[in-house]
Amino acid sequence: MSAKLRAIRPMNFPDLMPSAANDFGQKPVAKWIAPTSLMVDGTYQRDLSERSIRLIRRTIETFRWNRYKPPIVVQTGPATLHVIDGQHTAIIAATLKIPEILILIVGADSVDERARAFVGHNLDRIKVTPFDIYRALLASGDPDAVDVDNVCKRAGVRIRLISPSSAIAEGDTAALGLVRRLVKKRGVIPARKVLQCLVKAKRAPITGAEILAAERIICEERTDIDLDVLTAAIRVEGAEGLAKAHVRAKSEGQAIWREVANRWLRRIDRSDAA
Template sequence: MSSQLRAIKPMTAPDLTPATEFGPKPRAIWVAPTSLMVDGTYQRDLSERSVRLIRRTIETFRWNRYKPPIAVQMGPATLHVIDGQHTAIIAATLKIPEILIVVVGADTVDERARAFVGHNSDRIKVTPFDIYRALLASGDADAVDVDNVCRRAGVRIRHISPSSAIAEGDTAALGLVRGLVKRRGVIPARKVLQCLVRAKRAPITGAEILAADRIICEERKDIDLDALTAAIRVEGTDGLVKAIGKAKTEGRPIWRELANRWLRRIDRSHAT
């Protein structure tokens, strides 16, 4: 992939009143992870999801993925973690003797709680699309397979909002496409996606991917792909909307009702 480096530049925001008091500067120090404390007044216990994340990271820890925990000084020898307790737990489990932390100023419980909220809310969430692009840039084999399949099938993975201009082959169903490639392999996955692209679906929905996958890879492995493409194209968005309505009424998956509609149309055309 080509380099897309860009310099950091100040933002022009005439409608804002910039902060002028920043408080004391943070300082970076190295400490034993087991020396850090967690204040249960405003920090929750570990959830099941947190435990799963910690367990996974224990097996994959690398310094180049390390993000320093944020702590506040509470007396000469006490540091309270306000962000990054998972990292500290992982380091302690791996018996890493010292980790880099950033110490910030927050003298009262109220200030520490507000700092905790700020560190855990004033951030841009990394989306699955961001992660996929990063994996692709890193040369990750699975991401490269997905990219190759999509390119050859004519699919473009992208974020889609209500105001987006949508072209044939666009899809936001990143997780389903990745799962399709991993589960079926590159050639069957390309057949599934190519069928939907040739049917001029815009956007390609998750239900359509699941329906085409089930037909092509399980239920009708010998199906004429041109016939399936034609059926999907004729059914179009109107067929999708009707499938959604019937699926909700009868309590079945949308993809199942959609696959049934496509197959009925093919069977009727063969019967005439």
């Protein structure tokens, strides 16, 4: 068995009183039906927001059955089916003219019970983080994710979640979004130079402001800069310089990364003038 595969095992929670099997309610029933036969109860269901419309548009272009999650539905009459969770999926299927979709029919006789079920489906779930999505894209061989991974490995950067209690090493960063944007916008070689400069400067962790500041200097303002000189300036400034940049940027209403870049450049210019 692969080291990354985990078998499903029961967990022991001696402090909990589990629900009894006879309290679980009716088992869900799977059924294939026309998506246009489903109804949405506006008493507890939200209207479609702009974000919902964007999700629907995006999924219409990328729909695959291996990404499909059956809508959760209740039967409120002999031929009436109300969607508790998954109205977007039903709308997408209807728009794609898919004649039948798989649904799961659950028991919820009253509007109150259906509303509680709706809340449960939307609250009792673990939200997928950008880190989870990145790891999944990397495992799928997504070219952009692979580029990011290769750049980080060559630069000595480790993308990870960082909490106040985390042990942080040089090159650690939680700025996944900025690293992905950097690689996409600048390309793998300039992105590696930016990140490697910060790693060699022993930044721990590498912050988003530092990534943006190094990118602006290396890729736009001083494209011919000696990276060793910039690295030395960043190392001398260190965490203290970053903290001072935060204070000044806040007092002057300026972007933090801009003040960080200014501090680094001022230090370099002073050294050149000496």
